[in-house]
Amino acid sequence: MHNGHPGSRSSEPYLDKNAILEALAIRPGQIIVDAGCGSGYMTRLFARALGGAGRVYAIDRTAPEISDDEETPASAVIYPLTADITTVIPLPSGFVDLIYLSNVFHIFSEDQVGGFNRQVRRLLKPGGRLAIVDLVKRPTPIGPPLDMRRSPQELQGLIDLAPAGLFEVGEYFYLQLFGKKD
Numbered sequence: 001m002h003n004g005h006p007g008s009r010s011s012e013p014y015l016d017k018n019a020i021l022e023a024l025a026i027r028p029g030q031i032i033v034d035a036g037c038g039s040g041y042m043t044r045l046f047a048r049a050l051g052g053a054g055r056v057y058a059i060d061r062t063a064p065e066i067s068d069d070e071e072t073p074a075s076a077v078i079y080p081l082t083a084d085i086t087t088v089i090p091l092p093s094g095f096v097d098l099i100y101l102s103n104v105f106h107i108f109s110e111d112q113v114g115g116f117n118r119q120v121r122r123l124l125k126p127g128g129r130l131a132i133v134d135l136v137k138r139p140t141p142i143g144p145p146l147d148m149r150r151s152p153q154e155l156q157g158l159i160d161l162a163p164a165g166l167f168e169v170g171e172y173f174y175l176q177l178f179g180k181k182d
């Protein structure tokens, strides 16, 4: 985080993970991308929700280190990848059911938003979904300056997919879901 939590890049302490999992309604067998996964704390919860069937690709531009977790026996479904999620995500087209992007969108430049949109549209299956978690656009004790943040409505104007639900997932965070129709 940018302030309020020195030394940590993780939004983990501030997020309602159960609310996120409820909003995502993950089903066994799905292919999930945790884009900009950081420490991978959601990667492990996604793996658990898959119940051993499916895959979670944990992708970050700095080599993801997803530690084993005794509570996540399904860690065999986790595939760490090092890649820039705004240029080339090294997975086949039409392969992915859900892309999850938490606390990353506000970092993107305009060009990176364009590149991320192209990767998302290429990777998602028809009916696939994109979930963006980010900070609300009002003063909060943590997080980036307000001019770096996007409201859900602003996000809807920047993402090339249909809005499919807005959820509160912590005092300072929202989750905006999008769906790919074609």
Ligand SMILES: C[S@@+](CC[C@H](N)C(=O)[O-])C[C@H]1O[C@@H](n2cnc3c(N)ncnc32)[C@H](O)[C@@H]1O
Binding pocket: 001, 009, 010, 011, 012, 035, 036, 037, 038, 039, 059, 060, 061, 062, 083, 084, 085, 086, 101, 102, 103, 104, 107
């Ligand atoms: C603030 S951390 C968020 C980590 C985690 N998703 C969370 O919610 O706690 C941002 C992460 O995005 C990664 N990241 C930023 N830009 C990226 C890019 N273009 N490609 C891949 N990873 C990126 C960073 O390396 C970092 O791990």
